[in-house]
Amino acid sequence: MENLVLSKEKLPEMLTEIASKYALFGPIEENGVTSFKHISNSQEINLDYLRSRISPKDLIFQQTETLFTFSKGKEVKVNTPQIDEAKRVIFGIRSCDARGYSILDPVFEGKREGDYKDPFYTKKRNRSTLIGLSCNKPEVNCFCTSFDDSPASMKNVDILFTDIGEKYFIDIVTEKGKELIENLGNLFSKASEEDGEVRERVEQDAINAITRHMNTEGVVEKLEKMFNHELWQKTAMRCIGCGICTYLCPTCHCFDMQDEATLKEGARIRVWDSCMYPEYTMHASGHNPRPARMNRVRNRVYHKFSYFPKNDKIFACTGCGRCIDYCPVNIDIIDVIAKVKEAKI
Amino acid sequence: MNNKERKNHQYKAHSAEILDLKDLSYDTRYFKVKFVDPNIQEKLGEYKPGQFAIFSIPGVGEAPFSISSTPTRQSFLEFGIRKVGSITEALYKLKIGDKFDIRGPYGNGFEMDKMKDHDLIIVSGGLGAVPLRSLLLYACDKREDFKNVYFLNGARTPEDMLFREDFMAMHQREMLETHLTVDEDPKGDWPYHIGVVTKLFEKIADRVNNKNTYAIMCGPPIMYKFVIKELLKLKIPKEKIFMTLERRMKCGQGHCGHCAIGGVYTCLDGPVFTYWDIERLKELI
Numbered sequence: 001m002e003n004l005v006l007s008k009e010k011l012p013e014m015l016t017e018i019a020s021k022y023a024l025f026g027p028i029e030e031n032g033v034t035s036f037k038h039i040s041n042s043q044e045i046n047l048d049y050l051r052s053r054i055s056p057k058d059l060i061f062q063q064t065e066t067l068f069t070f071s072k073g074k075e076v077k078v079n080t081p082q083i084d085e086a087k088r089v090i091f092g093i094r095s096c097d098a099r100g101y102s103i104l105d106p107v108f109e110g111k112r113e114g115d116y117k118d119p120f121y122t123k124k125r126n127r128s129t130l131i132g133l134s135c136n137k138p139e140v141n142c143f144c145t146s147f148d149d150s151p152a153s154m155k156n157v158d159i160l161f162t163d164i165g166e167k168y169f170i171d172i173v174t175e176k177g178k179e180l181i182e183n184l185g186n187l188f189s190k191a192s193e194e195d196g197e198v199r200e201r202v203e204q205d206a207i208n209a210i211t212r213h214m215n216t217e218g219v220v221e222k223l224e225k226m227f228n229h230e231l232w233q234k235t236a237m238r239c240i241g242c243g244i245c246t247y248l249c250p251t252c253h254c255f256d257m258q259d260e261a262t263l264k265e266g267a268r269i270r271v272w273d274s275c276m277y278p279e280y281t282m283h284a285s286g287h288n289p290r291p292a293r294m295n296r297v298r299n300r301v302y303h304k305f306s307y308f309p310k311n312d313k314i315f316a317c318t319g320c321g322r323c324i325d326y327c328p329v330n331i332d333i334i335d336v337i338a339k340v341k342e343a344k345i
Numbered sequence: 346m347n348n349k350e351r352k353n354h355q356y357k358a359h360s361a362e363i364l365d366l367k368d369l370s371y372d373t374r375y376f377k378v379k380f381v382d383p384n385i386q387e388k389l390g391e392y393k394p395g396q397f398a399i400f401s402i403p404g405v406g407e408a409p410f411s412i413s414s415t416p417t418r419q420s421f422l423e424f425g426i427r428k429v430g431s432i433t434e435a436l437y438k439l440k441i442g443d444k445f446d447i448r449g450p451y452g453n454g455f456e457m458d459k460m461k462d463h464d465l466i467i468v469s470g471g472l473g474a475v476p477l478r479s480l481l482l483y484a485c486d487k488r489e490d491f492k493n494v495y496f497l498n499g500a501r502t503p504e505d506m507l508f509r510e511d512f513m514a515m516h517q518r519e520m521l522e523t524h525l526t527v528d529e530d531p532k533g534d535w536p537y538h539i540g541v542v543t544k545l546f547e548k549i550a551d552r553v554n555n556k557n558t559y560a561i562m563c564g565p566p567i568m569y570k571f572v573i574k575e576l577l578k579l580k581i582p583k584e585k586i587f588m589t590l591e592r593r594m595k596c597g598q599g600h601c602g603h604c605a606i607g608g609v610y611t612c613l614d615g616p617v618f619t620y621w622d623i624e625r626l627k628e629l630i
Contacts, residue, residue: 067356070403078403078446080355108600115613116598119355227627254602257356257595261404268356268403273601280603281593284408284430287566289592289606289628299628307608 004170004181004188005195006161011168014187015042018089021183022129025059026091027052036090047092047163050139051320055097055250059090060124061104065270067120067257072264083120088128089180096144096320098130098156100250106312107253120270129180132157136202138210141321143334145207146214149319152203162199169199214334215341216305216315223306225345227298235336236294238329243274245323245331246300251308251316254280275299301336356596358401358446359385361422366441369425369507373472374437376424377414381444389447390419393454394479395589395617398422399597400432401446408432409594409612411476412450417486422447425475425507451597452616455480455587460559464493466549466581468572470542470564471500474507476589477563481512485520492557494521495549499542499564501528503535524548542568546575555580561587573620586620590629 006014018024019039026045028037034049036056070078108121134152135142144151154160158177161168169191172178181188191199246252256273260266273280276297281290290296308316317333324332365377380386392398392412401407408430414423428437439445457480465484469477484491496516500506506525516523524545526538538545542564560576562569569588576586592604592611604611607626623629 072404075444076403076446078358080357110599116600118598118600253600255595256601256603257407259404259406266404268401268407273595273603275602283591283593284433295628302607303605307605311608 003191003196004172005164005167005191006170006188007167010187012042014184015039015045015091017184017187018091018180021087022089023084023086024089024091025056036093039091045092047133049092050135050137051094051142051322052097053322053326054248055100055320055322056090056093057097057100057104057250059088060101060128061108061121061253062270063272065120067268067270069267070261070265072261072266083123085123085127088124089131090128091131092133092161093130093157094135094320095132095149095151095153095156096142096318097250098132099144099147099149099153099318100320101125101130102156103251103308103312103314103316103318104253111312129176130157130159131177131180132160134160134162134203135206136163138206139321139325141212141324141334142210142319143212143214143321144319145210146212146216146319147315147317150203151206151210152199162202164195164198164202167195169195171199212321212334214317214319214337216337219305219337219340220309222340222343222345223302226340226343227302229343229345231336231339231343232298232301233294235331236292236297238331239276239293239297240329241276241278241293241296242328243276244326244328245333246274246276247272248322248326250318250320250322251304275303301333301340305337305340356448358399358448359389360444361447362444363439363441364421366439370505372429373425373427373507375413376426376436377421378424378447379421380447386420389422389450390416392416392450394457394483395454395476396450396452397476397597397616398424398447398449399451399594400436401448402432402435403446405435406432407595409451409597411479411589411616413475413478415479415482415486417483423478425472425478427472449597451612453614455561455617457483461490462557463491464554464558465491465495466553466558466560466576467494467496468542468560468562468564468568469496469498470562470568471505472507473563473565473568473589474498474500474512477561478508478511480561481515481521485515488520493552495553496521496523497526497542497545497549498523499526499528499545499568502531503527522549541571543571543575546579550579553579553581555582559585559587563589576620583621583624584619587617588620588623589616590618590623591616 024039026039027034027049029046034052035054068080108118110117154173158174160171254273255270282288304316360381361378367375397409397411399409410424594604595601597612599610599613
């Protein structure tokens with residue numbers, strides 16, 4: 001399909017149009033922190049953001065999800081909720097975060113015959129249309145290009161918007177994206193050859209602005225031989241086990257299930273959990289197969305750079321750089337992988 | 346569970362009624378239950394020995410438990426439950442006739458068809474007797490499918506020994522050859538062996554046919570290392586040594602991450618693993 005452009009003035013109109021037909025989600029700034037929320041009014045949206053503090057994975061894999069509610073009388077009554085089936089549009093997602101969804105898909109959608117599918121995730125995922133927004137000015141710790149991706153990548157979105165000055169250049173990537181654009185009427189005009197050139201230049205400039213790089217070549221094989229290397233103990237010496245890396249990560253997907261209840265009623269809730277906490281693997285008997293912080297730090301790196309690529313042929317890292325920016329003790333995953341590469345075995 | 350149900354599972358548990366309760370020891374209780382809906386009972390009766398179910402008590406939470414009964418007797422399910430946490434505490438408050446919810450069965454279970462026409466060496470330690478009882482009862486009910494069945498069972502003290510009468514009854518009916526041992530006998534009235542479970546291998550070693558034997562074990566983490574040594578001494582091939590592992594679990598469906606050992610999930614790929622599989626896994630115990 002041919003490419004389109006949208007003049008920036010018309011963006012609010014487009015968003016209002018989308019919001020009237022779909023549940024619209026986008027980046028909103030509240031108290032200086034940008035995150036993805038449901039939008040009712042296009043004025044709220046903040047497109048100056050670079051990277052939301054919390055990744056938009058929580059739009060699909062919610063931080064807390066009510067699995068069912070119950071009332072307790074003589075007999076316990078369980079009520080299974082209707083899963084939200086509204087068609088959604090996620091506007092302004094960055095390529096790294098869109099890639100995060102693609103990494104989560106095999107976990108929740110099941111990859112083998114007979115695997116369990118998670119209806120909460122799959123329904124929201126299948127009903128979401130992703131409108132990506134290219135990063136013109138990447139953050140200092142961005143490294144998406146290390147995963148064969150780009151700040152203006154079309155790989156994991158349905159539509160991609162790129163800011164080319166007075167207007168947005170629009171790449172329509174999938175059928176789903178095409179359907180959405182067709183639904184929005186005559187807001188768009190044809191992109192000129194020059195618009196296309198500007199878009200390419202913007203992408204190239206953004207790629208050039210990415211200074212950090214993770215070299216993952218041979219890392220899966222190297223990690224095979226490094227399970228007992230001193231690197232894990234050394235890295236763990238610094239870690240305080242706060243778990244922020246896992247909460248902000250667009251590919252971390254562990255959850256706990258807990259009951260919230262009064263004497264009369266309550267709900268079973270699924271809530272994000274983190275493998276950085278000792279209780280995560282603790283048996284009721286008190287035995288813990290991952291007893292020390294070293295085991296947990298190592299597990300995080302292995303899950304993303306060994307187990308995941310071995311099972312699903314993809315690194316469970318998108319290069320978003322959040323875990324680097326927000327680690328309170330400056331543990332830097334690029335640095336850890338560089339040390340893996342250098343390590344003598 | 347068929348594939349369609351797996352696609353839309355939503356953690357749905359089914360109501361089950363307690364038919365019988367019995368204390369197996371000072372801290373472990375026997376639960377005999379039946380699903381209220383007869384269709385569910387029939388469907389869930391198709392589990393395999395070694396699989397587990399997740400109990401749900403709304404307001405308290407969920408926990409996984411090994412199934413201790415055999416699918417060859419389909420009208421009920423049995424469990425052996427040790428009181429160690431909040432969910433088991435809530436279970437201990439229930440009486441005969443009370444109801445709670447169960448979902449499952451989950452996990453791979455033992456490959457009983459593969460074991461056909463073989464000798465079985467079944468080694469249990471402590472609470473390991475609960476899941477292995479399923480396999481033992483299965484082997485007794487289909488006795489002609491298996492050759493010699495040796496059962497080596499260890500516990501800390503005579504009071505910790507679970508299902509002792511069940512096992513000795515099977516022994517007396519010559520369904521299987523049972524050897525029981527305890528680490529300590531404080532009262533001094535234990536009629537069987539005293540010592541760790543690996544000592545019992547002396548009783549059967551000269552009769553083991555390593556060309557035609559499967560070994561199956563379940564017990565506390567420390568037991569595995571020593572039992573494996575004995576089995577390898579008997580030259581049982583690594584892929585014919587089965588063991589069932591325990592992990593903290595939440596979803597039972599390979600999503601929540603808790604039970605992962607390296608790249609495998611205990612709830613989907615296990616809890617039954619062969620020693621050949623396990624040798625490649627790290628942080629096993």
